Amino acid sequence: VIQVLEGDVALIAIYAIVILGLGFIAGMGGLFSVCQAGMFGIGAFVFSGLYAYGAPTDLLVAMPVAIVCGAGISVVVALVALRVSGDFFVVASFALQIVMTSVLYNWSTVSGGPSGAYGLPSPTIGGVSFASPGRNEVLIVVVAAVLFAFAWWLRRAPFGKLVRAMGADEPALQAAGFEPARLKLSTFAIGGMLAAAAGVLYASYIGIAQVDDFDINVSIVLLAAVLVGGSRSLWGSVIGGFVFIGLPRLLTLVNTPASLAGPLQELIFGGLLVAVMMFLPEGIASGPARLRGRVNSAGRSSVTQAVER
Amino acid sequence: MELLWQALVQGLIFGSIYGVGAVGFALVYNTTRIFHVVYGALANLGLLVAMAMGAGSHPWRLFATVPLGMVAAALVGVAIYVLVYRTMAHRGATPINIFVASLGLNLLISAVLQIVYGPTTLYFDYPSLFRTHQLAGLDLSDLDLICIVVGLVVAGTALVLIRRTFWGRQVRAVSSSSEVAALVGVRSTLVLVTVFAASSAIAMLCGLLYGMQTSVAAPVDPTLTLLAAISVLLAGRGSYFGAYSAGMCLGVVEGIVAAELPGQWSVAVVFGIFVIVTLARPRGLFAGRVT
Numbered sequence: 001v002i003q004v005l006e007g008d009v010a011l012i013a014i015y016a017i018v019i020l021g022l023g024f025i026a027g028m029g030g031l032f033s034v035c036q037a038g039m040f041g042i043g044a045f046v047f048s049g050l051y052a053y054g055a056p057t058d059l060l061v062a063m064p065v066a067i068v069c070g071a072g073i074s075v076v077v078a079l080v081a082l083r084v085s086g087d088f089f090v091v092a093s094f095a096l097q098i099v100m101t102s103v104l105y106n107w108s109t110v111s112g113g114p115s116g117a118y119g120l121p122s123p124t125i126g127g128v129s130f131a132s133p134g135r136n137e138v139l140i141v142v143v144a145a146v147l148f149a150f151a152w153w154l155r156r157a158p159f160g161k162l163v164r165a166m167g168a169d170e171p172a173l174q175a176a177g178f179e180p181a182r183l184k185l186s187t188f189a190i191g192g193m194l195a196a197a198a199g200v201l202y203a204s205y206i207g208i209a210q211v212d213d214f215d216i217n218v219s220i221v222l223l224a225a226v227l228v229g230g231s232r233s234l235w236g237s238v239i240g241g242f243v244f245i246g247l248p249r250l251l252t253l254v255n256t257p258a259s260l261a262g263p264l265q266e267l268i269f270g271g272l273l274v275a276v277m278m279f280l281p282e283g284i285a286s287g288p289a290r291l292r293g294r295v296n297s298a299g300r301s302s303v304t305q306a307v308e309r
Numbered sequence: 310m311e312l313l314w315q316a317l318v319q320g321l322i323f324g325s326i327y328g329v330g331a332v333g334f335a336l337v338y339n340t341t342r343i344f345h346v347v348y349g350a351l352a353n354l355g356l357l358v359a360m361a362m363g364a365g366s367h368p369w370r371l372f373a374t375v376p377l378g379m380v381a382a383a384l385v386g387v388a389i390y391v392l393v394y395r396t397m398a399h400r401g402a403t404p405i406n407i408f409v410a411s412l413g414l415n416l417l418i419s420a421v422l423q424i425v426y427g428p429t430t431l432y433f434d435y436p437s438l439f440r441t442h443q444l445a446g447l448d449l450s451d452l453d454l455i456c457i458v459v460g461l462v463v464a465g466t467a468l469v470l471i472r473r474t475f476w477g478r479q480v481r482a483v484s485s486s487s488e489v490a491a492l493v494g495v496r497s498t499l500v501l502v503t504v505f506a507a508s509s510a511i512a513m514l515c516g517l518l519y520g521m522q523t524s525v526a527a528p529v530d531p532t533l534t535l536l537a538a539i540s541v542l543l544a545g546r547g548s549y550f551g552a553y554s555a556g557m558c559l560g561v562v563e564g565i566v567a568a569e570l571p572g573q574w575s576v577a578v579v580f581g582i583f584v585i586v587t588l589a590r591p592r593g594l595f596a597g598r599v600t
């Protein structure tokens with residue numbers, strides 16, 4: 001098992017970053033966005049676009065460009081979230097995800113159309129190549145670690161407390177005198193940035209960017225990973241990334257044909273999503289607390305914490 | 310000019326299909342306020358059941374297998390209501406939790422269909438269906454006419470059933486307040502079971518028409534569900550004829566964009582319009598209606 005997963009450490013780290021980003025939006029902020037795969041794709045296609053148009057693809061260039069694009073487009077999603085909430089917002093983000101996928105499909109210079117963009121260059125930083133096996137993985141894991149440290153700090157900072165309070169009880173936050181609008185914009189910007197950064201790492205790591213890897217089903221699975229993995233902790237996203245990549249790999253261990261791996265993954269995530277929504281709507285992490293009947297006090301306490309800071 | 314007319318007619322044909330989808334989606338949404346996203350998966354499920362019994366091979370088989378497909382979709386739809394939505398509502402789940410569960414069910418059914426039916430794409434291959442007629446200088450096939458007629462019949466029947474029958478009155482009672490409906494003796498669970506069954510059967514019809522015009526494959530295409538949902542949101546809660554017309558409008562917009570722009574920009578344009586409308590009028594185009 002360990003051997004099978006060894007080759008996937010980089011992919012697990014990449015998806016963990018994407019899920020970490022969605023964790024801020026959906027897990028902590030309570031804004032159930034189903035277009036995170038699109039944000040992830042924007043990073044990947046910024047990289048392939050820079051390559052296609054002959055611009056430098058050095059990570060020192062590609063990363064900032066991708067992060068700005070990811071944050072910018074994510075803020076558009078946030079603008080929608082300011083106007084509509086709850087299930088209306090989910091429908092709108094659903095629509096945005098499909099708009100993004102179809103724009104990318106049509107913009108074939110960047111995306112290669114339905115067949116995808118192939119032969120993308122390996123990552124370089126300031127001219128130093130990370131092409132050789134091992135070095136690329138180390139780069140990705142280091143970047144992921146830095147981003148996790150950033151997320152850990154942000155989560156404990158006043159900003160993170162406010163985001164969690166917004167997710168737990170938005171009216172209470174408003175009553176305490178905080179304006180959720182700017183908070184939503186910055187939450188989405190951070191989520192988009194993280195996803196886009198992961199997208200650049202992904203495209204430069206596997207050398208391919210295909211629109212289908214960033215479609216609505218991936219978005220739903222990502223949301224499932226956040227909600228299933230316990231939305232309020234950072235470890236949830238690591239577990240989510242592990243399950244996202246590891247699960248299909250483990251399935252191939254028990255002799256399932258490779259063509260079934262995708263559907264089986266969807267089956268498991270779909271089932272988990274239904275089960276968690278039915279029995280543990282606060283996420284698996286809330287299980288023990290719910291058993292002890294303390295869910296409400298946990299939800300409230302983050303509001304009080306934010307207010308009393 | 311002629312090309313534009315042809316595009317408009319093409320839009321009306323797909324618009325009818327979306328209209329049918331919108332009516333079925335509206336049945337559940339108007340009555341329960343549940344965003345029944347698994348709707349598209351039910352359409353595909355019913356369609357694949359019909360295909361497995363040979364619906365695609367011969368015209369007369371179609372009439373024998375379509376009811377079976379509708380029954381299959383209805384059974385699963387009712388099971389989802391009873392086992393998932395109803396249980397969740399009893400446990401005090403928020404609408405958004407039910408919505409996310411529905412997204413999960415969509416993924417789940419899509420996966421099961423892919424495992425059972427594999428990755429093949431199926432087509433309806435009887436030439437008589439695609440025989441074209443010249444009507445006022447426009448090319449129309451038998452299938453196109455069927456789509457338009459079925460669209461009108463489904464929308465019309467739903468409207469009459471809801472407005473004029475005892476069942477319709479019960480459905481409207483439950484949709485305005487299930488507690489009050491229960492108070493005056495309406496068995497709301499039973500009414501909702503029929504609502505979910507009817508909605509799923511209509512979903513199957515919509516999927517059938519769409520599959521006949523294009524192709525059938527196991528992975529559930531979320532576009533159809535989303536078009537139905539958006540039609541209902543644009544029309545506003547409570548209006549079945551509005552939902553049908555909104556679906557029609559989306560089809561026409563899509564048809565014209567597809568004719569005028571290269572590639573497949575039509576999807577992006579249709580959903581882009583929805584997002585812009587959402588930003589401009591978050592309560593829908595016909596805001597102010599109280600139901």
